[in-house]
Amino acid sequence: MQRFVNNPDEVVEDTVKGFIKAHSDHVRLAENPRVVIAKHGPRAGKVGVVTGGGSGHEPAFMGYVGKNMLDAVAVGELFSSPTAKSFHHAIVEANGGRGVVVLYGNYAGDNMNVKMAIKLAAKDGIEVATVVANDDVCSAPLTEREKRRGVAGEIFMWKIGGAKAATGASLEEVRAVAQRAIDQCRSIGVGLGPCTLPAVGHPNFQIEAGTMEVGIGHHGEPGVRVEPLKSARDVAKDMCDIVLEDHNLPAGSEVAVLVSGLGATPVNELYILNDTIETEITARGLVIYKTYVGNYFTSLDMVGATLTVMALDAELKALLDIEVQCTTLL
Amino acid sequence: MQRFVNNPDEVVEDTVKGFIKAHSDHVRLAENPRVVIAKHGPRAGKVGVVTGGGSGHEPAFMGYVGKNMLDAVAVGELFSSPTAKSFHHAIVEANGGRGVVVLYGNYAGDNMNVKMAIKLAAKDGIEVATVVANDDVCSAPLTEREKRRGVAGEIFMWKIGGAKAATGASLEEVRAVAQRAIDQCRSIGVGLGPCTLPAVGHPNFQIEAGTMEVGIGHHGEPGVRVEPLKSARDVAKDMCDIVLEDHNLPAGSEVAVLVSGLGATPVNELYILNDTIETEITARGLVIYKTYVGNYFTSLDMVGATLTVMALDAELKALLDIEVQCTTLL
Known part of the structure; x- marks a missing residue:
């Protein structure tokens, strides 16, 4: 460890x-x-x-x-x-x-x-x-x-x-x-590697090399499917498909997007995911009001990422714009 | 990968x-x-x-x-x-x-x-x-x-x-x-795991399980020693010893502290390191003006952390306090 x-x-x-x-x-x-x-x-x-x-x-x-x-x-x-x-x-x-x-x-x-x-x-x-x-x-x-x-x-x-x-x-x-x-929020997690509770000393679940778990919970709760690891583009597209189908927002809706690492995924890969996420979201006629990328909500040393999409109205936008004091950029 | x-x-x-x-x-x-x-x-x-x-x-x-x-x-x-x-x-x-x-x-x-x-x-x-x-x-x-x-x-x-x-x-x-x-800055890195250039597909250097590399560069440049992995407390103490011996600041000096993850080290472990770092720095009579903890300067998916200590004077403090717009909390 x-x-x-x-x-x-x-x-x-x-x-x-x-x-x-x-x-x-x-x-x-x-x-x-x-x-x-x-x-x-x-x-x-x-x-x-x-x-x-x-x-x-x-x-x-x-x-x-x-x-x-x-x-x-x-x-x-x-x-x-x-x-x-x-x-x-x-x-x-x-x-x-x-x-x-x-x-x-x-x-x-x-x-x-x-x-x-x-x-x-x-x-x-x-x-x-x-x-x-x-x-x-x-x-x-x-x-x-x-x-x-x-x-x-x-x-x-x-x-x-x-x-x-x-x-x-x-x-x-x-x-x-x-x-x-x-x-107005919908989220999905994709796991590429498990996490380890230090007192246990070994991962509390497994993700085989070469595979990924789509829909994983942020304590490793089983997802909807395990499949061969795809390109970042295909992973991001899947995440958007699942989240946005569930969300079912009319074209023109404004959204806030949060791409968070799960702990052991480096920052640059979150940006790689965001490249496709932005493409997919805007391709559906949605308008991105604000995007947040980083380690906002992690799961010890899990390898993976989450996508959250929040649909906005005038009040939610105004409240989102209010400056806050905390330990991440919000 | x-x-x-x-x-x-x-x-x-x-x-x-x-x-x-x-x-x-x-x-x-x-x-x-x-x-x-x-x-x-x-x-x-x-x-x-x-x-x-x-x-x-x-x-x-x-x-x-x-x-x-x-x-x-x-x-x-x-x-x-x-x-x-x-x-x-x-x-x-x-x-x-x-x-x-x-x-x-x-x-x-x-x-x-x-x-x-x-x-x-x-x-x-x-x-x-x-x-x-x-x-x-x-x-x-x-x-x-x-x-x-x-x-x-x-x-x-x-x-x-x-x-x-x-x-x-x-x-x-x-x-x-x-x-x-x-x-006025001194930094040190400690590596627990290597990083992989995606086009290469395997780590560009090795860190054996159960060991750590003290003084590692942020592209994996060799450090000053490889030794058995210690407790976070002992690692943080070593980091402070090396940085502060080199810095040689008089008691009462004010400093800014930056603890950065190297990409695949989770946020909570950076705080665990910071607990001892703060103890060690203040035990030397130095005064911490401000602390930054997070993934500020990473190295792909390297497991490890860096410590930077900057000694401050009145002007550096005033300039450090000026609000900036960037993608991390500074």
Whole structure:
């Protein structure tokens, strides 16, 4: 295992420590060391915006804490939901008196723990609303969208929700627009190589050399098919076909595009994919409003990439344009 | 080779196309398709700021084109210097009438081609000054600093030079402060896994499993030693020992820190390294002014990381604080 780790059981501990040290200008730990909060603190009169999720997806989730973005993030162990207690503490930290919205991904552990955290927050008198991200197209059919997992589309959901909250909107207004943002997102992942949990020491799934897994989840959940590795052009075309068929947007629609590496895919290959992605999207008469390329939502050292397409309306565009403070270019 | 590529001979072509498409809000291609320029164009009365280098280091070099940063970048083939013609065209594109500074790395090809480009630019009546980066500590002894290669410290050199030019400074003033910036930089790379030029199809050097190469160059140039892979803590300590012994800064000095992945090392491991790096730097009485962690200067799919430490003075701090437009958080 050619990795920079110390005690494999302390990967999250060490990652969080190094993260806080790097970004102490705008984030800090809460009393609960599994809760990262924005230094600007809960602004009285502002709806608090919270997320949380397993570690190993850096810069997600804690990298998106900051002004006009997330107010607090609950940090889980590698690929595991944060505890109910951590979600609860994140809600308390983000509370500025007008309620808190928790914008998180559709995984069993997160669903359960957020539910428990909401009960705990109710005892504190904090009103909580939720939006559950389910942008991963290949994880269930469109007719069962509520079963789909949340992946990199969550970043758009956070950005839209965070920006709306910053404008002074109500809890219901923030919830509604974050819900609309994720409703307008479709994502797909393609895996070329597995990832390894350091404490396990070997990959938790296999991708044979010369093959790729289309529709893979970002913890290695099985995709829709394994096939021989194609050219970047053909891979990108497949990704667009799957995402855009599901999305079914009328020509002329404006979209935001996010191409994220999964951890061990170099930056130049993401641009190679984006070359075809842009061609495919515009060939369908869609208009790209903004593109983001980089390691935005990773999966330890997985080799692969994800594509997220968010359809925009006037409000989503305006909110997307609001400048944020976080650890990636958004 | 589990990679997202098309024709392996067209990796640079495809990367540049995908890059321009992603960032067309602030960059565009010059008439020469191996020159990327800022859309804001050469500002009359501003010193132009240029760099160039081989591809495969994305987001370097073209990712640093933008307002208050680089005005034009010459793009080379993978790990190869841009041509003299491309450097010349980049100089012409960046020329706003007050001269152009070329801030580049110390490699034989780049030295030769920049020299030829300057002769061509002289015929156009453009005055050119240069700064040659040599921040890679392990590539030659301190007594032969002029032999050292340039690596990730170049990013600081570009940021300082670009910011100074944006203030309306003269060619000599921009050159001098960019020179001071790189003089104050020390970098080291540690490799855990090699990289593969797609057209070659197999790694161009080897790093045995269970070992690491300390002081490796970012094209795989041999380091100072190969040794058994240690804990992240011990690796980071070694990196700091080597960089800071060479730097020899008095206690109380303020520094900027850049921890960059080499392409296939996941983001969380960079934070794990940063945890110890911060401890080691502050234990020496140095004061960290700002930290950057991410894939800032990569080497295709190499597994590994670099550390750059730049010592700061009041002017360097002020210039570092000037906001820039580029494709990473700077």
